[in-house]
Amino acid sequence: MRIAFQRGMMLTHGEYVMNRMLQGLVLLFAVGTISAQVPDAAQKPFADGGKYEQGKQLSAAMDSYHAALKASGGHCLPCLDALARVQMNMELYKDSAGTAAQIAAQSPDAKSKAEAEFREGLAWFRLYFAQTEGEGAIDKDPKHAANSLKQAEAALKQGETDDPGDEVVRMLHGHVLAEMKHDEEASREFTACAAASGTSPEECARAQRFAKDVSLARGEPVPAFEAKTMDGKTVSLDSLAGKVVLVDFWATWCTYCKRDSDYIQSMLDSFDDGRFVLLEVNVDESEAAWKHYVEDERLHGVQTRDDSKELRSLFHVSGYPTYVIFDGDGIVRERAVGIEGDLRGTVRKLLATVPAVPADARTLLPKPAAE
Known part of the structure; x- marks a missing residue:
């Protein structure tokens, strides 16, 4: 046995x-x-x-x-x-x-x-x-x-x-x-x-x-994970294979998270969404507070919530906002608390090694339609 x-x-x-x-x-x-x-x-x-x-x-x-x-x-x-x-x-x-x-x-x-x-x-x-x-x-x-x-x-x-x-x-x-x-x-x-x-x-x-x-x-392998998106879909390390991913751990009560949000969200306009993924991981206790904030602020990216604290444990998160960038092979390439270093530059360098993905082959969640 x-x-x-x-x-x-x-x-x-x-x-x-x-x-x-x-x-x-x-x-x-x-x-x-x-x-x-x-x-x-x-x-x-x-x-x-x-x-x-x-x-x-x-x-x-x-x-x-x-x-x-x-x-x-x-x-x-x-x-x-x-x-x-x-x-x-x-x-x-x-x-x-x-x-x-x-x-x-x-x-x-x-x-x-x-x-x-x-x-x-x-x-x-x-x-x-x-x-x-x-x-x-x-x-x-x-x-x-x-x-x-x-x-x-x-x-x-x-x-x-x-x-x-x-x-x-x-x-x-x-x-x-x-x-x-x-x-x-x-x-x-x-x-x-x-x-x-x-x-x-x-x-x-x-x-x-x-x-x-x-x-x-070489480098720290990303732990395999699964998370549910706001609309009930599943995102995992497997589903992100071949993508450059910026993981953003944030909370609605975090002043610095709100301050940095425009910068983080702007990356979605800067990079090809067939090769780059912004994975937002909210850590609020209240699911309602999270959903209302995302809707009110019209946040884009893949929206998830870490209600069980498992993702925080896997990614060693101890402060907010915490950013983790990993490449298409699942290796951590940058980790930062707050906007320190050059997150955009790191993503740009990693994307230079990722082949383009045809539009009809993309499986990412669509951005919300503009009002």
Whole structure:
């Protein structure tokens, strides 16, 4: 039987590798077969942790999962899984990596072990970028960043040894090797990923491009995601493949968001809408306030709302407005809080490498008609 953190439940498609593990969309305590593995002494704190996690009280959830693990004597895979997930969502990457290593040590088979090693490698890779870019409370530290990258590579290399056919491990391993400038090895990993039976068509196409030009894979991969637009459609990383995307995290109560809005909206008039997407992600508590503001201000772009806070967690958003620009291969190329740097210039440079898309092949949401 597969343990709940594995891709059989949460990460069935290659494109959703980073997404499912980070978002924690499936809470383990709700799965009967997994709950049965929680020792009696750990059942209550484990269930409490699940309730706290559902309520986004992550510190309390982490404490409860720690208590459940202690009550189990340290041998409770669902407890470890839940703890690793919460630690990742709290950006406690080193702690999450350590917990994933414990999962690997207790895993009952090679596939389970490889999947835990993937999680360990991902946590170290996230820590590397935090130490490189100085995001959040983590300061830039080149020496520590280099060590985190080595730790990520070691975990993924072991994962590949345990399960050579795991396309998810190979894809992330390729990204890590690309970041280490081990281009020949990275190209082999991307080639193997593209050939794996479980790889989605979109992920396969990315892997093939990366294999031909490893430099395209350098940088932070965008976590796969899905969001509902104001008119009920779905926008995802797959649907944006090949596009240059500016993600704008904003709120109606944010003075700086309103101040910068004209500049951000003007990009829609500056760039070809077959190749450029403005993805607006609102963070208001009130859906009504969001809809009224968009309608009153006649905002264009793809309008979504992050009511569950999952997108904020995936994109490491801690202030507003936050802008993230990623390219057609799903690699983050710029991140900014407020209009700092040259967002328009970054988009223009990236668009220079994106082929034109015929008008009849475009699938973006139309702009509202002018009054």
